[in-house]
Amino acid sequence: MDQSTQVLVIGGGPAGSTAATLLAREGFEVTLMEKEVFPRYHIGESLLPSCLPIMDLLGVREKVDAYGFQVKRGGYFDWGGEQWNLTFGDKFEDLTFSERFVDNNYGYQVPRADFDQLLLEHAKSQGVTVLEGVEVKRLVFDGARPRTAVWSPAARDAQTQEHETGFDFLVDASGRAGVMTTRYLRTRRHHEAFKNIAVWGYWKGAKKLPVGPEGAIAICSVPDGWFWGIPLHDGSLSVGLVNHKDTFKLKRQRGASPDRIYREAIDECPAIADLLTPAELVTSLRIEQDYSYTAERFTGPGYFLAGDAACFLDPLLSTGVHLATYSALLAAASLSSILRDEVGEDEAQDLYERTYRQSYFRLLVVVASLYQQYRGKDSYFWEAQRLTLNDCSATDLKQAFVNVVSGIEDLRDAQATLDLAMDAGGKVVAEEFRSTNTVDSMPPEDHELVQARMQFFHSAMVSQDVRGLCVVTKPRLGLARP
Structure with a gap:
């Protein structure tokens, strides 16, 4: 069964099914390969409100609401x-x-076996070619760019005949297994x-x-x-x-x-x-x-790493499905505009890299802050306010915390033009200076918090090439400069 597709998605969890469905709904040819046969067990049962607007985009919100979760x-x-x-x-x-x-x-x-199967079945209904129970054995590259997946049935008693699927772009949503990062890039x-x-x-x-x-x-x-x-x-x-x-x-x-x-x-x-x-x-x-x-990198020539394939965060704030679906939205918007020749590949990947990394490190900072239990809840709220690039009153600290840990702050960043981060440059520079000048005075166990905070502020500094870009959903999904 040798074939080709515009976009190959590896992994049928929330990141993979979300990216595949969004791209299929934009009219692109998408093939998704999943090693397991669904339903399959998975941990990570608590979902954030940020998933709901993305479910609206997928056209699956009513199905999820009706399921009874x-x-x-x-x-x-x-x-x-x-x-x-x-x-x-x-x-x-x-x-x-x-x-x-x-x-x-x-x-x-949600029991993830039920939820993930619901999303994958919805992907099929939207035109995604889904192959379950198949394993990607290796990728074939043209230079640094992956071009072909060599795969075979994953079942031990299945025939081992190998097949090839060529593709223009790859979304690696293979979870912690990380096909690209663990086999080829080795940058985790x-x-x-x-x-x-x-x-x-x-x-x-x-x-x-x-x-x-x-x-x-x-x-x-x-x-x-x-x-x-x-x-x-x-x-x-x-x-x-x-x-x-x-x-x-x-x-x-x-x-x-x-x-x-x-x-x-x-x-x-x-x-x-x-x-x-x-x-x-x-x-x-x-x-x-x-x-x-x-x-080290979430993108490269012809590929995007989504969900746990790119990064994994301590489950304290239940951010796994949020990061999966959020990164899938960013990847699908980026690829849609690339495939329609609306933006260049490098430009779109710069936006993806900055936006997804900013989301991850913002949440990492809050998790690290919570692990410092001696600081107290007010300090967690202050930390969230510092990590908010949107307008947020210093008197409404708890709302800043809610916005960050619910994933809503990330969606707002994606929908706002990247001028937002440039306009926040004074805050970014001030906070980075503050972090840099306190690291030497902190005990070793606190260095992770400081490093994560500095990574967040670095990612908030936008290059001139992508200034003004944002994710748009109307009249269609993509990237644009309003």
């Missing part, structure tokens, strides 16, 4: 001895890609401060969280890490413990099993322990590395 209108933090609610506010109405008014003040709590950098281990399982019969907004995720710190508690529409509660790998390794060396580590941590967390008092663990525990990382 648990609506999530915010979160509850029991963090570092302080408790507070995070409610997705009423200031998101300007972020709709629909002709009608829609409520964008919520996210979802791990963040030493966020090499964590997650242990989680699913409980039945748990109490409902007595505080917080409807469907809230519970985020609770414990002495050696933190817990998530995510209510799902089937009545189960996803409960996960995140420890640094060194802490987890030390406990294992002292003879503690993963089950013991997990249950002893529950006993140290009153909020989670109370929810689970009447409940029963109905699954075996799962264990996974949550090592945060970023690739």
